[in-house]
Every structure is written in structure tokens, then in C-alpha cells.
Amino acid sequence: MSRPDLPLIAVIVLGAGNGTRLGRAEPKAFVHLAGRPTLAHALENVFGMRESPQIIVTVPQSFVPLAIELARAVPGNTGDCVTVVVGGATRQQSVAAALLKLAPSIKIVLVHDAARPLTPSMVFDSIAAEVERTQAAVVPGLPVADTIKRIDEFGLVVETVDRSVLTAVQTPQGFPRDELVRAHALAKYEFTDDSALVAAAGYAVSVIAGDSLAFKITTAWELRRAEQLFSGSAAAGIRVGTGTDAHAYDDATPLWLGGLFWPGVAGLHGHSDGDVVCHAICDAMLSAVRLGDLGSVFGTAEPRLAGARGEVFLRETLALVKDAGFVVGNVSVQLVGNRPKFAPRRLESESLLSHILNATVSISATTTDSLGFTGRGEGMAAIATVLLHARTAADPAITV
Numbered sequence: 588m589s590r591p592d593l594p595l596i597a598v599i600v601l602g603a604g605n606g607t608r609l610g611r612a613e614p615k616a617f618v619h620l621a622g623r624p625t626l627a628h629a630l631e632n633v634f635g636m637r638e639s640p641q642i643i644v645t646v647p648q649s650f651v652p653l654a655i656e657l658a659r660a661v662p663g664n665t666g667d668c669v670t671v672v673v674g675g676a677t678r679q680q681s682v683a684a685a686l687l688k689l690a691p692s693i694k695i696v697l698v699h700d701a702a703r704p705l706t707p708s709m710v711f712d713s714i715a716a717e718v719e720r721t722q723a724a725v726v727p728g729l730p731v732a733d734t735i736k737r738i739d740e741f742g743l744v745v746e747t748v749d750r751s752v753l754t755a756v757q758t759p760q761g762f763p764r765d766e767l768v769r770a771h772a773l774a775k776y777e778f779t780d781d782s783a784l785v786a787a788a789g790y791a792v793s794v795i796a797g798d799s800l801a802f803k804i805t806t807a808w809e810l811r812r813a814e815q816l817f818s819g820s821a822a823a824g825i826r827v828g829t830g831t832d833a834h835a836y837d838d839a840t841p842l843w844l845g846g847l848f849w850p851g852v853a854g855l856h857g858h859s860d861g862d863v864v865c866h867a868i869c870d871a872m873l874s875a876v877r878l879g880d881l882g883s884v885f886g887t888a889e890p891r892l893a894g895a896r897g898e899v900f901l902r903e904t905l906a907l908v909k910d911a912g913f914v915v916g917n918v919s920v921q922l923v924g925n926r927p928k929f930a931p932r933r934l935e936s937e938s939l940l941s942h943i944l945n946a947t948v949s950i951s952a953t954t955t956d957s958l959g960f961t962g963r964g965e966g967m968a969a970i971a972t973v974l975l976h977a978r979t980a981a982d983p984a985i986t987v
């Protein structure tokens with residue numbers, strides 16, 4: 588395991604192509620699939636790798652700002668590990684541009700097409716592990732299913748090719764850093780993949796089992812197939828998250844709870860307003876999109892958040908969820924504590940929070956039979972569960 592600040596693996600995600608064969612106005616990496624750009628899906632799979640890599644993304648020049656913003660919002664992105672560079676006129680030139688950004692610590696480089704957005708994280712892990720084991724180039728490949736014919740310029744069959752010796756090669760393709768860099772420096776021709784370039788430089792390349800989900804979106808047909816794979820699974824685009832918060836009672840503070848002000852009732856101690864219901868919901872939403880938690884996203888160092896209302900956190904968290912490509916399905920919260928009695932204002936709180944999140948929020952309340960800090964009347968806690976689903980074209984735009 589490498590130190591996160593000194594990664595051993597780099598993944599180059601190529602998204603600088605025009606997608607001519609797909610025939611859309613925007614480059615293929617920015618065409619939406621299940622509500623999000625294909626590049627976002629590809630990055631999410633890279634973020635799912637066992638070991639955090641350096642990530643270098645290539646995009647057309649005018650898409651650099653959008654790509655930076657998009658990468659920041661992808662679930663699982665926990666730091667500054669993504670560099671976005673302007674790609675070249677060909678795939679090979681885009682890889683060459685990305686190689687210039689490799690961190691000194693990198694030993695293994697994986698080159699991946701953003702156009703393969705369903706490639707499971709496990710494929711990246713397997714390729715990286717095999718490169719490390721063999722200290723040589725490794726690519727994923729699948730057996731060829733069709734009978735393959737060699738034809739002449741008139742379309743006449745010249746021969747039937749023995750398909751048992753063929754494999755259809757996918758990405759990510761993995762290389763020892765030095766081999767890939769040297770092969771690019773020596774390149775005299777344009778190749779359609781990096782393994783051909785590395786082989787032309789005299790290095791061995793081996794193939795391990797690829798994954799049928801790693802297919803490349805080239806034409807409208809593959810885009811449709813990818814859409815169907817997303818919508819065909821019951822769990823597709825669905826996320827759940829759990830969040831908990833607890834605060835001690837503080838007689839000197841007014842109470843804000845469930846987004847409501849409770850005049851004349853002792854409040855809860857906290858850096859912000861201590862609203863355990865809102866804070867637990869925010870943690871649950873952040874967890875569902877793998878964006879960390881309230882502390883890591885907002886922190887206690889931000890002066891503008893001192894005493895901030897739960898509503899402020901809810902709205903800002905909702906914006907992050909939306910940027911990550913999700914909308915809230917529903918939220919369920921359980922409030923734990925002896926006082927105040929929540930039932931008389933439950934509907935008021937539920938309708939306020941439902942309005943803010945544009946989704947159903949239900950809140951139940953309980954005591955703990957005199958057990959624990961809540962039972963002893965020292966403070967309150969809340970536990971929230973949130974269900975999110977990927978935004979689709981049918982979802983109304985959310986204003987936050």
C-alpha cells in the first residue's frame with residue numbers, strides 16, 4: 588500500500604476525443620449516461636480502486652474547467668488527486684500529454700478510455716496487480732465471438748481467420764511507467780492503443796481476462812446499451828446513506844431542532860446551531876455520495892458557519908448531492924432524547940425539511956428508557972437514513 592500523497596499507480600482517463608462516430612454535438616466524454624457525463628461514471632470507477640491512484644484526465648481545451656468541476660463532484664473523490672490536461676489531436680497524443688504530468692512516485696501507469704464508463708473498479712485493480720507482479724505490460728481482453736474474415740478491397744472474402752488466437756482488447760491497459768514513457772518517446776507511427784505502441788518498442792505485452800461491462804461506447808447503439816444496463820438493474824443509480832449526530836443540552840443557547848426555532852426551550856451546544864436532525868441528514872446525504880461527512884466538508888474553521896442554521900447546511904449539502912448527479916428520494920430520521928416533546932411540531936418540521944430537500948422527510952422520536960446520555964437527559968441524538976437516486980432528464984432542475 589502506498590502513501591496517499593505518494594501514489595505508485597497513475598490512471599490516465601482519456602476523454603479528449605470528439606466522438607465522431609457517436610455523432611453528438613458534445614465530445615463523447617460529456618455525453619450524458621443515466622443523468623451524468625460518461626466521464627463522471629469512468630472516474631467514479633477509478634475512485635473505487637483499492638489503492639488511491641494519481642488520476643490524469645484528458646479533455647478538449649474548452650472543456651477543461653467543466654472537467655475540473657465535474658471531477659470534484661464525482662462520488663468517491665476525496666482529495667486533489669485529479670489533474671486535467673488538454674488532449675492532443677489523436678488518442679496517442681492525448682496519452683503523451685498526460686504522461687508529462689506523472690508524479691515522480693509513479694511506477695505503474697494505467698491508460699483508460701472515458702468511453703468505457705461501465706468498467707468495474709476490480710478490472711483496474713487486477714490490471715495494476717498483474718503489472719506489479721510481472722513488471723510488464725498487461726491488457727484486458729475478451730475472446731472474439733464472431734467468425735472473422737479477411738476481405739479484399741472489393742469485399743470479397745480472402746480467408747477465414749483462426750479466431751482462437753484472437754482477443755478483443757479493452758482498457759484499462761497497464762504498463763510499467765518506464766516502458767510506456769520510452770515507447771511514446773520512440774513512437775514513429777500512430778497506433779490505436781498503447782499496447783501496440785509498447786509492443787512496437789520491443790516490450791512484451793500479456794492479456795488477462797477483460798470484462799464485458801468494459802465495452803466501449805463508440806456508436807449510438809453502445810450508448811443505448813449502456814443506458815439499458817443502468818436502467819435494467821433495480822439498484823441502478825440508487826444510493827443510501829446513514830448519518831448520526833449528538834449534542835449536549837446547553838441552557839444558555841436557544842433551541843433549533845428539525846429546522847424549527849423552539850422559543851423558551853433549552854438548546855443544544857454546538858459550533859453551529861446544534862440542530863441534530865439537520866446535521867444527521869447532511870451526514871447521511873454526504874455518505875450516500877461518498878463525499879465525506881459534515882466535519883470534513885464544512886469544518887469548524889469556517890467563521891461563516893459559526894452558529895449557522897441547519898437549513899444552511901441542508902441547502903449546501905443538497906447542492907453537492909446535485910452536482911454529484913443525484914436527487915433525494917426520501918429521508919427518514921429518528922430523534923432520540925427526553926425533551927422537548929417533538930410530536931406537537933412533527934408535521935411542521937417534516938414539511939419544512941421536505942420543502943428544502945424537495946423530497947419526503949419523515950421524523951420519528953423516541954426516548955431510551957432512562958438509558959445512556961439521552962436517557963439521563965444530558966443531550967439529544969438523531970439518526971438519519973437517506974435514499975438518493977441518479978438524476979435523469981425527467982427530474983426537474985433543482986434550485987438551491
Ligand SMILES: Nc1ccn([C@@H]2O[C@H](COP(=O)(O)OP(=O)(O)OP(=O)(O)O)[C@@H](O)[C@H]2O)c(=O)n1
Nearest residue numbers: 601602603604605606607608676677681701702
Ligand atoms: N484525440 C483524442 C482521441 C481520442 N481520445 C480518447 O480515446 C478514447 C477512445 O477513442 P474513441 O472511442 O475512438 O473516441 P473518439 O476519438 O472520441 O471517437 P471517434 O473516433 O468516433 O471520433 C476515448 O475515450 C477518447 O475520448 C482522446 O483522449 N484524444
Ligand SMILES: C[C@](O)(CO)[C@H](O)COP(=O)(O)O
Nearest residue numbers: 678700756757758779780803
Ligand atoms: C484503446 C482501444 O479502446 C482498445 O480497444 C481502442 O484501440 C481504441 O480505438 P479507437 O479507434 O480509438 O476507437
